[in-house]
């Protein structure tokens with residue numbers, strides 16, 4: 628089983644779309660990423676079950 632999944636994130640500040648890799652072994656992941664385009668931070672909440680991402684929520688940090 629593939630535990631690492633790529634998900635698409637849209638920057639809440641500038642709308643840029645990029646992908647990140649998450650481990651689906653974590654039921655709930657809180658990440659803070661800086662946008663590669665506008666450099667502003669965002670909080671990414673990822674809910675997973677083993678092998679699949681079930682929900683992604685992005686908010687401006």
Ligand SMILES: [Zn+2]
Pocket residue numbers: 638639640641642643662663664665666667
């Ligand atoms: Zn941005």
